[in-house]
Amino acid sequence: xxxxxxxxxxxxxxxxxxxxxxxxxxxxxxxxxxxxxxxxxxxxxxxxxxxxxxxxxxxxxxxxxxxxxxxxxxxxxxxxxxxxxxxxxxxxxxxxxxxxxxxxxxxxxxxxxxxxxxxxxxxxxxxxxxxxxxxxxxxxxxxxxxxxxxxxxxxxxxxxxxxxxxxxxxxxxxxxxxxxxxxxxxxxxxxxxxxxxxxxxxxxxxxxxxxxxxxxxxxxxxxxxxxxxxxxxxxxxxxxxxxxxxxxxxxxxxxxxxxxxxxxxxxxxxxxxxxxxxxxxxxxxxx
Numbered sequence: 090x091x092x093x094x095x096x097x098x099x100x101x102x103x104x105x106x107x108x109x110x111x112x113x114x115x116x117x118x119x120x121x122x123x124x125x126x127x128x129x130x131x132x133x134x135x136x137x138x139x140x141x142x143x144x145x146x147x148x149x150x151x152x153x154x155x156x157x158x159x160x161x162x163x164x165x166x167x168x169x170x171x172x173x174x175x176x177x178x179x180x181x182x183x184x185x186x187x188x189x190x191x192x193x194x195x196x197x198x199x200x201x202x203x204x205x206x207x208x209x210x211x212x213x214x215x216x217x218x219x220x221x222x223x224x225x226x227x228x229x230x231x232x233x234x235x236x237x238x239x240x241x242x243x244x245x246x247x248x249x250x251x252x253x254x255x256x257x258x259x260x261x262x263x264x265x266x267x268x269x270x271x272x273x274x275x276x277x278x279x280x281x282x283x284x285x286x287x288x289x290x291x292x293x294x295x296x297x298x299x300x301x302x303x304x305x306x307x308x309x310x311x312x313x314x315x316x317x318x319x320x321x322x323x324x325x326x327x328x329x330x331x332x333x334x335x336x337x338x339x340x341x342x343x344x345x346x347x348x349x350x351x352x353x354x355x356x357x358x359x360x361x362x363x364x365x366x367x368x369x370x371x372x373x374x375x376x
Contacts, residue, residue, distance in 0.1 A: 090131055092153070096147060096174040101156035103171055105178060106146040109132035113143035114374045115187050116179045117365075120172065120203075121146065121193030123251055123281075124160070125151025126272045127200075133350055133362050134264060140366040141184075141374070145179050147171060149196075151281075153272050158246045160276035162195065165202065172203050176212055183191040187214040187373045191365070194319060194347065197221025198285050201292055201327075204308075214296045215253050215307040217365055218346050220316055223289045223323025234286070240279035251277040257317045259351025259358060293326045307336040307372040311361065315346030315353060336372070340364065 106127040117137060119130050127146035134144035148154055149168060151161035151331025162168050163214040172190070179188055190213040197218045204216050229237070240247055252275030255267040265274055277285075291297035308331065312324040330337035342361060344371070345353050350365075352358035 091128065094178070096171065099150075099171060099174065100167065100176065101150050101284035103150065103156070103174070103203055103260065104148045104154045105175065106148075108138065108144040108205070110138035110141065110143035112141055113183060113186060114141040115143070115189060115369050116183055117142055117144050117189045117191050117369065118172070118175050118179060119144060119146035120190070121152070121191040122196050123162070123222075124152070124253075124274050125359035128153065129274065133365070136191045136359070136362045137366050137369075140370055142181070142366060142369055145175060147175050149277070150276075157279060159269065159274045160248050161246055161253065161278040161281055162199070163245070163278060163284055164279040165199075165288070166254065168199055169203055169207050172199070173208050176209050180212070188212060189215045189369055189373060191216060191217040191219070192221070193219045193350070195222045195285060198289055198292070202288055202297070204303045205297055211302040213303065213306065215309070217309045217311075217368065219311045219361075220305055220313065220319050221310075221324060221327070221337045222285055222319050223293045223327060224320045226317050226320045227299070229286070237283050237286070241283035242253065245278065247254060247279050248276040249282065250275055250278065251282075252348075253318055256354070257346060259346045259348040259353060260356065261354075263351040263358065264348065289323065293323050294324070297331050301321055305335060307368070308334070309338050309340070309365070309368045311340045311342065311349060311364070313347065313349045313353070315344050316347045318347040338368070
């Protein structure tokens with residue numbers, strides 16, 4: 090299934106995940122979304138291993154079996170540092186294998202941030218982003234946004250609810266157990282929320298700082314049209330910005346929910362996972 094390990098040099102304990110793969114030819118690092126944990130990507134990792142793509146992941150701070158206040162994947166600079174640690178771990182294990190960085194939902198927001206300004210953003214050979222938190226499907230009312238902004242400075246680790254209905258995520262055969270899973274929670278801290286909102290807004294507007302170290306790398310962006318959590322128009326705005334960028338590909342999945350790798354009420358998401366694997370094989374392994 091997977092083996093856990095611990096990443097070092099972090100303010101809180103960060104749990105890593107090592108998914109099995111025989112004779113890997115590429116490594117994919119997964120950054121998960123708000124409230125969930127890396128173990129939920131076991132099905133994806135197993136499928137990718139059949140294409141000789143090995144997966145490593147981690148539970149973000151405040152998630153899964155990692156330490157920290159629940160929902161506190163912040164401050165962002167520390168979270169980007171966690172990705173540095175995961176990259177270092179993978180490189181130590183497989184120094185000659187190319188690395189791909191994948192992020193979903195809040196993990197998509199984080200992985201995009203890393204692509205733009207990560208310390209080692211030149212290391213990944215490709216980036217894959219699914220259903221990124223760029224803008225929410227249900228806009229946050231201005232009074233609540235102002236409260237979150239103020240709270241991020243006054244009481245940054247205070248928690249607010251970020252629950253979602255599991256039926257809005259994807260095919261329940263693959264989504265469950267979610268609501269009843271003790272490693273899943275429905276919280277986000279003030280500072281985590283505010284930083285996510287601000288970075289997402291800047292990404293949508295094309296104003297977020299980009300150090301340019303990942304320029305020219307293959308970049309796959311995907312989202313489902315029936316995503317009730319993250320607005321598909323956020324991904325469309327990012328796709329438009331990259332329309333003429335070499336190596337960029339945007340895929341919309343009609344009728345698919347937020348967790349496109351888990352499909353929809355009627356789709357399984359297998360074709361999304363297949364697309365991820367094929368993108369890596371075509372652009373990285375067979376290059």
